[in-house]
Amino acid sequence: MSISIWKGLLQTTKSRLFVQRGVSLYNGTHGFEEEEIKKKLQQFGGGAINLSKEDNGIGVLTLNNPKLMNAFTGTMMLELQERVTELENWKHGKGLIVQGAKNTFCSGSDLNAVRAMSSPQDGMNMCMFMQNTLTRLKRLPLISVALVQGKALGGGAELTTACDFRLMTPGSEIRFVHKQMGLVPGWGGAARLVQIVGSGPALKLLSGALKVDPERAVQLGLAEETLLSSEETRSLEEAQVWLNQYTKGPAEVIHAVKKVIAAGRELQFEAALPAEKDIFGTLWGAPANLQALAQSTKHK
Numbered sequence: 371m372s373i374s375i376w377k378g379l380l381q382t383t384k385s386r387l388f389v390q391r392g393v394s395l396y397n398g399t400h401g402f403e404e405e406e407i408k409k410k411l412q413q414f415g416g417g418a419i420n421l422s423k424e425d426n427g428i429g430v431l432t433l434n435n436p437k438l439m440n441a442f443t444g445t446m447m448l449e450l451q452e453r454v455t456e457l458e459n460w461k462h463g464k465g466l467i468v469q470g471a472k473n474t475f476c477s478g479s480d481l482n483a484v485r486a487m488s489s490p491q492d493g494m495n496m497c498m499f500m501q502n503t504l505t506r507l508k509r510l511p512l513i514s515v516a517l518v519q520g521k522a523l524g525g526g527a528e529l530t531t532a533c534d535f536r537l538m539t540p541g542s543e544i545r546f547v548h549k550q551m552g553l554v555p556g557w558g559g560a561a562r563l564v565q566i567v568g569s570g571p572a573l574k575l576l577s578g579a580l581k582v583d584p585e586r587a588v589q590l591g592l593a594e595e596t597l598l599s600s601e602e603t604r605s606l607e608e609a610q611v612w613l614n615q616y617t618k619g620p621a622e623v624i625h626a627v628k629k630v631i632a633a634g635r636e637l638q639f640e641a642a643l644p645a646e647k648d649i650f651g652t653l654w655g656a657p658a659n660l661q662a663l664a665q666s667t668k669h670k
């Protein structure tokens with residue numbers, strides 16, 4: 371078989387793998403034993419990841435560990451994976467807001483757990499576990515927004531980059547504090563930050579462990595806008611109004627929009643085109659398309 375045919379096969383396989391639900395980046399060949407790390411994370415309890423799914427197709431995922439500024443415990447990492455699997459299978463879902471409880475976002479990993487899991491293998495396993503989960507979160511066929519109230523630090527800052535957009539309340543802050551802990555991002559936050567703001571600004575934010583306020587975040591393209599209210603309930607309402615602008619219409623069309631954009635973002639151009647073709651093919655002549663054709667052709 372010629373090289374060009376092999377290349378074509380590889381790209382088609384990549385584009386098909388890309389859209390499959392729940393595909394793990396890592397497996398045993400990488401030294402990743404998922405059941406082992408799950409047992410380890412289970413030892414570090416506290417907090418919860420709550421998910422409410424509204425009839426309008428908007429979900430609200432809440433990191434709920436306010437005593438520790440919504441720091442990620444081990445069981446919260448496990449629950450986040452469970453919620454992402456639930457969202458991958460939510461047929462009527464169209465949008466997702468990720469927030470923290472009690473008007474602050476997330477202060478990263480629970481340092482009590484971090485200190486107890488300081489072996490290189492534990493660190494690498496937790497890193498691969500969270501990379502898998504946050505990659506699946508970013509690839510959800512929903513339009514996702516991180517509602518940043520208060521502080522988003524360390525792993526919390528990385529979590530904001532695993533959403534399509536970020537909205538920040540007055541006085542809130544995103545800060546990649548990793549360097550100050552002798553670390554770099556490990557949950558995929560560096561790779562996603564480069565995609566969002568470019569390598570130059572990303573290098574400054576990481577090497578300076580810079581506090582990014584809403585105004586600076588908007589300037590960088592890291593946030594869409596500064597909300598009007600810093601009050602917990604009001605800012606969530608503002609975020610829901612903002613997201614509703616982009617989630618009107620049938621869920622299957624919103625899913626396809628997110629998938630073609632994700633393909634363009636993640637695949638080589640020659641692989642993105644067949645992926646886009648396949649996604650287009652699911653809509654052509656489908657109910658939403660036929661209904662639109664039967665109605666007026668004028669777009670308001």
Ligand SMILES: CC[C@H](C(=O)O)C(=O)SCCNC(=O)CCNC(=O)[C@H](O)C(C)(C)COP(=O)(O)OP(=O)(O)OC[C@H]1O[C@@H](n2cnc3c(N)ncnc32)[C@H](O)[C@@H]1OP(=O)(O)O
Pocket residue numbers: 437438439441477478479480481482484521523524525526547548551553555556557
């Ligand atoms: C770096 C990468 C790594 C990873 O990716 O896994 C991480 O994310 S490690 C964690 C990185 N995050 C931090 O270093 C943030 C540490 N926390 C703070 O800087 C402050 O707590 C802050 C700015 C979030 C809030 O400060 P404030 O003065 O408003 O409140 P307190 O500091 O009194 O915090 C209240 C209470 O929460 C506990 N807390 C806060 N963050 C964590 C955390 N990440 N892990 C465990 N516990 C946390 C803090 O200890 C206080 O508890 P208390 O029992 O009342 O003393």
